[in-house]
Amino acid sequence: MSALPFLPFSRPTIDEDTIAAVGEVLRSGWITSGPKVQAFEAQLSDYFGGRPVRTFNSGTCTMEIALRIAGIGPGDEVITTPISWVATANVIIEVGATPVFADIDPVTRNIDLDKVEAAITPRTKAIIPVYLSGLPVDMDRLYAIAKKHNLRVVEDAAQAMGSKWNGQRIGAFGDFVSFSFQANKNLTTGEGGCLVLNNADEARLAEKYRLQGVTRSGVDGIDVDVLGGKYNMTDITAAIGLGQMKTIDKVNAHREQLARKYFECFGDEFEAQTGAQLPQQAFGSSNWHLFQIILPDQGEGTRANFMTRLQKEFNIGTGYHYAPIHLFTMYRARGFKEGMFPVSEKIGRLTVTLPMFYEMTLADVERVVAAVKQVLAK
Numbered sequence: 001m002s003a004l005p006f007l008p009f010s011r012p013t014i015d016e017d018t019i020a021a022v023g024e025v026l027r028s029g030w031i032t033s034g035p036k037v038q039a040f041e042a043q044l045s046d047y048f049g050g051r052p053v054r055t056f057n058s059g060t061c062t063m064e065i066a067l068r069i070a071g072i073g074p075g076d077e078v079i080t081t082p083i084s085w086v087a088t089a090n091v092i093i094e095v096g097a098t099p100v101f102a103d104i105d106p107v108t109r110n111i112d113l114d115k116v117e118a119a120i121t122p123r124t125k126a127i128i129p130v131y132l133s134g135l136p137v138d139m140d141r142l143y144a145i146a147k148k149h150n151l152r153v154v155e156d157a158a159q160a161m162g163s164k165w166n167g168q169r170i171g172a173f174g175d176f177v178s179f180s181f182q183a184n185k186n187l188t189t190g191e192g193g194c195l196v197l198n199n200a201d202e203a204r205l206a207e208k209y210r211l212q213g214v215t216r217s218g219v220d221g222i223d224v225d226v227l228g229g230k231y232n233m234t235d236i237t238a239a240i241g242l243g244q245m246k247t248i249d250k251v252n253a254h255r256e257q258l259a260r261k262y263f264e265c266f267g268d269e270f271e272a273q274t275g276a277q278l279p280q281q282a283f284g285s286s287n288w289h290l291f292q293i294i295l296p297d298q299g300e301g302t303r304a305n306f307m308t309r310l311q312k313e314f315n316i317g318t319g320y321h322y323a324p325i326h327l328f329t330m331y332r333a334r335g336f337k338e339g340m341f342p343v344s345e346k347i348g349r350l351t352v353t354l355p356m357f358y359e360m361t362l363a364d365v366e367r368v369v370a371a372v373k374q375v376l377a378k
C-alpha cells in the first residue's frame with residue numbers, strides 16, 4: 001500500500017474568486033437564469049468566434065435539442081459511435097429516431113469516417129461524432145461527408161472545450177456543436193452545457209426548447225408553440241462558468257504539459273515492451289481532457305485487475321471511458337450484439353483513463369507512469 005495521498009483520475013478546480021462570485025449571486029435575490037447566464041453566453045460566443053451560443057443544464061439536453069431543431073424524429077437514422085458516454089446515443093432514441101453505430105478507428109478511438117459513409121442510407125439525417133478525450137475527428141472529411149449526403153452534424157464536443165482543428169477552435173465552425181460542463185470536464189459548472197448554433201432563428205428555437213416552448217412578448221404576452229422542457233441554466237451555475245472562462249486556456253496548457261510528461265515518462269519502448277497502446281500525440285489539437293491507454297489483453301478481468309492494483313497498491317484512481325453502448329441491455333433489445341463493432345468492443349474492454357487534471361503535477365505523472373509500468377511488468 002502506497003504512503004502517498006490518493007490521486008484521483010479527475011478533480012475540478014474552482015478558485016476563490018469564483019466561489020465568491022457564487023456567493024454574490026446567492027445574495028443578489030436573482031438565482032435562476034438572468035444576467036450571469038447572458039454574460040456567460042456572450043463570453044462563450046466570443047470564445048467560439050462570434051457564433052450564437054445558448055447554455056443549458058447539461059451537455060445531454062444540448063444534443064437532444066439540436067436534433068429537435070434539425071427536425072429529426074421517427075423514421076430518421078442518426079449515425080454515432082459506440083464508444084461514448086451513453087448520452088450520445090440516448091438522445092437519438094429520446095427524439096424518436098433510430099441510432100445507427102459505426103465502429104471506431106483503433107488509433108484515434110474516434111468514429112471511423114469510412115464506416116460512417118458505409119452506414120449512410122436514404123433515411124440517414126445526421127451524424128453525431130464524439131471527440132473522445134478531446135481529440136477531434138478529421139473535420140474536413142466529416143463536413144465533406146455531411147455536405148455530400150445532405151446530413152446535419154451534431155458534434156458531441158462534450159470533452160473538447162478548447163480543442164482545435166487546423167488552428168481553429170472546435171465550436172468556432174461547423175454545424176451544431178455541443179459542450180458539457182459536467183464536473184470532470186476541462187471547464188466545469190458542476191453540471192451544465194452549451195450549444196453553438198448557426199443563426200438567430202436556431203438560437204430562438206433553442207431558447208424555446210429549453211423553457212417549455214414559451215415565447216414572451218410585451219408586458220404580459222405569452223404563447224407556447226413547440227413542446228419544450230426545463231433545461232435552463234441558473235445564474236448560480238453561470239457564475240461558476242464565468243470564473244472558469246478566465247482560466248480555461250491556462251488549464252488546457254497545463255494539461256498539455258502533463259500529456260507531454262506522460263509520453264516522456266512512458267518512453268519510446270513502452271508500447272513494444274508491454275503491448276499497451278498510448279494515445280495519439282495530438283499536440284496542438286487535443287485539449288487533453290483524458291489520457292487513456294489501451295491495456296495489453298490478458299483475458300477476462302484484464303482491466304479490473306489493473307484498476308484494482310493501481311488503487312490498492314499505489315493509491316491511484318483510474319476510470320474507463322467507455323463501455324460500448326451497443327452492448328447495454330436496452331441497446332441489445334434493439335438488435336445490437338457482440339461482434340458487430342469489434343474495434344469498439346476490444347477498446348471498450350481494455351481502455352483505462354489515467355489521472356489528468358489541472359492541479360496534478362509533473363511529479364504526479366512520474367508516479368502514475370512508474371506504477372503503470374510496475375503493474376504491467378508482472
Ligand SMILES: *Cc1c(COP(=O)(O)O)cnc(C)c1O
Nearest residue numbers: 058059060085087158180181182
Ligand atoms: C460528459 C459527456 C456527455 C454528457 O454531458 P452531461 O453534461 O453529463 O450531460 C456526453 N457525451 C460525452 C462524450 C461526454 O463526455
